[in-house]
Amino acid sequence: MAAEIIYGKKIAEKIHEDVSKEIKQLYNKYKIRPNITSVIIGDNKESNLYLKLRDKACEKVGIYSSHVKLPADISEKKVIDKILELNKDDAVHGILVQMPLPEHISASRIFEVLDPRKDVEGFTPENMGRLLIDDEFIVPCTPLAVLKIIEHEKIDLKGKDVTIVNHSTVVGKPLSALFLNRNASVSIIHVFTKDLKSYTNNADILVSGAGVAGLIKKEDIKHGAFVIDVGIVQTDDGIIGDVDKTVKDVAGKITPVPGGVGPVTVACSLENMLKTFKNCIK
Amino acid sequence: MAAEIIYGKKIAEKIHEDVSKEIKQLYNKYKIRPNITSVIIGDNKESNLYLKLRDKACEKVGIYSSHVKLPADISEKKVIDKILELNKDDAVHGILVQMPLPEHISASRIFEVLDPRKDVEGFTPENMGRLLIDDEFIVPCTPLAVLKIIEHEKIDLKGKDVTIVNHSTVVGKPLSALFLNRNASVSIIHVFTKDLKSYTNNADILVSGAGVAGLIKKEDIKHGAFVIDVGIVQTDDGIIGDVDKTVKDVAGKITPVPGGVGPVTVACSLENMLKTFKNCIK
Numbered sequence: 001m002a003a004e005i006i007y008g009k010k011i012a013e014k015i016h017e018d019v020s021k022e023i024k025q026l027y028n029k030y031k032i033r034p035n036i037t038s039v040i041i042g043d044n045k046e047s048n049l050y051l052k053l054r055d056k057a058c059e060k061v062g063i064y065s066s067h068v069k070l071p072a073d074i075s076e077k078k079v080i081d082k083i084l085e086l087n088k089d090d091a092v093h094g095i096l097v098q099m100p101l102p103e104h105i106s107a108s109r110i111f112e113v114l115d116p117r118k119d120v121e122g123f124t125p126e127n128m129g130r131l132l133i134d135d136e137f138i139v140p141c142t143p144l145a146v147l148k149i150i151e152h153e154k155i156d157l158k159g160k161d162v163t164i165v166n167h168s169t170v171v172g173k174p175l176s177a178l179f180l181n182r183n184a185s186v187s188i189i190h191v192f193t194k195d196l197k198s199y200t201n202n203a204d205i206l207v208s209g210a211g212v213a214g215l216i217k218k219e220d221i222k223h224g225a226f227v228i229d230v231g232i233v234q235t236d237d238g239i240i241g242d243v244d245k246t247v248k249d250v251a252g253k254i255t256p257v258p259g260g261v262g263p264v265t266v267a268c269s270l271e272n273m274l275k276t277f278k279n280c281i282k
Numbered sequence: 283m284a285a286e287i288i289y290g291k292k293i294a295e296k297i298h299e300d301v302s303k304e305i306k307q308l309y310n311k312y313k314i315r316p317n318i319t320s321v322i323i324g325d326n327k328e329s330n331l332y333l334k335l336r337d338k339a340c341e342k343v344g345i346y347s348s349h350v351k352l353p354a355d356i357s358e359k360k361v362i363d364k365i366l367e368l369n370k371d372d373a374v375h376g377i378l379v380q381m382p383l384p385e386h387i388s389a390s391r392i393f394e395v396l397d398p399r400k401d402v403e404g405f406t407p408e409n410m411g412r413l414l415i416d417d418e419f420i421v422p423c424t425p426l427a428v429l430k431i432i433e434h435e436k437i438d439l440k441g442k443d444v445t446i447v448n449h450s451t452v453v454g455k456p457l458s459a460l461f462l463n464r465n466a467s468v469s470i471i472h473v474f475t476k477d478l479k480s481y482t483n484n485a486d487i488l489v490s491g492a493g494v495a496g497l498i499k500k501e502d503i504k505h506g507a508f509v510i511d512v513g514i515v516q517t518d519d520g521i522i523g524d525v526d527k528t529v530k531d532v533a534g535k536i537t538p539v540p541g542g543v544g545p546v547t548v549a550c551s552l553e554n555m556l557k558t559f560k561n562c563i564k
Contacts, residue, residue, distance in 0.1 A: 058327065067359070086545070108415060108417045110414075111415075124411065125407070125408045125409075125410075125411030125412045125415065125417070126407045126408050126411055127407075128407075128414045128415055129401055129406065129408055129409065129410030129411030129412070129413075129414065130390075130410075130411070130413030130415050130457070131409045131411075131414075132410045132411065132413075132451070132455050132456070133390060133393075133405075133407065133410055133451045133455075134451065135390040135440060136409070142430070151382030156472050159474040159475065159476055161476065162474075167462045167465075167514075169414070169415045169416065172462075173414050173415075173459065173462060174414070176458065176462075176470070177455065180449045180454075183449075183472070183474040184474075184477040185470070185471045185472070185474070185476070185481065186470050187467070187468065187469040187470075187481075188458070188462055188467070188468050188469075189467045190465070191469070192440050192441040192465040192466075192467070193441065193443075194441055194443065194465040194467070198484060199467065199469075202480060232395065254295075
């Protein structure tokens with residue numbers, strides 16, 4: 001029997017609706033709209049495309065998306081000063097720092113100074129730490145999107161065997177904390193793992209975000225598993241994920257790429273913007 | 283062939299020596315000794331015993347260990363005010379909050395206000411977050427002790443299969459981050475895990491901190507595995523760990539309880555005190 005395909009669109013739309021509704025309510029009460037500022041260093045084609053999509057998504061739910069553009073050769077000190085200025089600015093309710101940064105600027109230095117209450121992406125040490133100690137506040141968008149999809153499918157994580165193929169700071173490590181906080185058993189694997197299959201073939205839930213097309217094959221997974229594809233691979237035929245087509249013959253549920261985790265991640269970003277806005281006005 | 287027993291004493295002594303030496307050097311330069319303050323709320327027999335041991339260990343390396351005793355019925359607000367006062371006090375170079383706290387006081391609230399630079403135990407959100415994002419600053423003592431033991435045995439963690447039996451905020455979660463930062467494949471399991479053996483029987487390194495005597499048996503582990511026992515179980519015959527006696531017939535290396543991770547954890551606590559001291563004087 002073929003796996004049930006879990007599309008992200010419906011889940012994302014529900015989040016959009018909820019965010020939009022709450023922003024209207026807050027506007028009626030405070031007469032302010034959220035103003036989220038993206039800090040963009042240098043000129044990057046992909047970043048520009050991504051910004052356009054973000055601006056459009058923000059507009060739909062009533063968020064004002066402003067941009068601060070800085071030259072590619074700006075010093076780290078000046079970027080930090082700009083962040084400190086935005087931290088203090090009462091008219092700014094959330095800050096996003098567009099990745100990737102130029103090589104001479106350290107992301108950890110930038111996130112160290114960013115006000116955790118305005119940290120839309122949940123990348124500051126404080127927000128990451130609160131996640132690790134089960135005091136979740138603002139959670140990075142991709143891990144949050146994976147959790148929302150699992151919750152939408154009404155799956156209780158307690159005691160589930162979960163494998164994550166990704167150990168990055170933006171996906172695998174925060175996602176593992178989300179799962180552990182809900183008492184799942186969690187394995188985190190990656191490019192240095194000796195035997196992928198020994199970790200994936202027993203997983204009730206498999207989240208793959210390696211960025212390697214066709215990495216996960218049907219013989220790697222357990223019959224009936226929930227396979228969540230976080231992989232993004234650019235090909236001539238468009239974007240595809242980590243999960244091979246054959247997997248749907250064995251999996252119980254599967255998220256497609258595109259149209260799976262992606263739209264929910266965008267929606268979670270809007271939800272985080274609403275959160276930072278509420279942190280600022282309350 | 284019986285496993286090699288890895289005693290903590292020698293590893294701890296080396297750390298003690300290094301800490302003691304650096305404290306002397308800093309004293310010669312700045313004419314100040316580290317002053318570490320323990321905040322103790324209420325009166326707890328075990329805590330008192332633990333404090334005595336800590337004071338003794340501090341004395342040996344030239345650290346002054348001071349105590350702030352607060353009544354068990356003190357309000358959370360007053361504890362927070364005390365922490366804020368200690369944060370500002372230039373004569374205090376490190377702060378420890380003695381666990382367990384009375385029920386009406388939230389640990390996460392306390393650690394949220396504690397200055398990360400004075401956070402001897404590495405429990406503040408900022409220090410936990412820096413650990414998660416591979417920007418390690420002050421790391422909780424038990425995970426750090428496990429890492430020191432592995433490093434002492436000259437084991438390269440990259441690609442190793444590691445299983446941790448514990449998903450707490452003080453052991454399992456920070457330890458998993460330490461291992462992932464060094465590119466090990468990591469599984470974290472606990473009381474809600476369906477099948478312990480399926481996670482332990484392939485581990486190159488198994489760290490068990492469940493606090494369940496005899497939990498890990500020889501049939502659960504891989505031949506030649508490094509078994510690190512973080513379990514503490516009080517019995518009439520003294521303290522024992524999670525690992526059954528039979529395991530030493532199969533394991534390659536094993537740490538005993540008592541005399542394994544314990545003394546290294548105490549030494550790591552002193553090393554963290556030195557770190558907070560350096561944060562304050564530099």
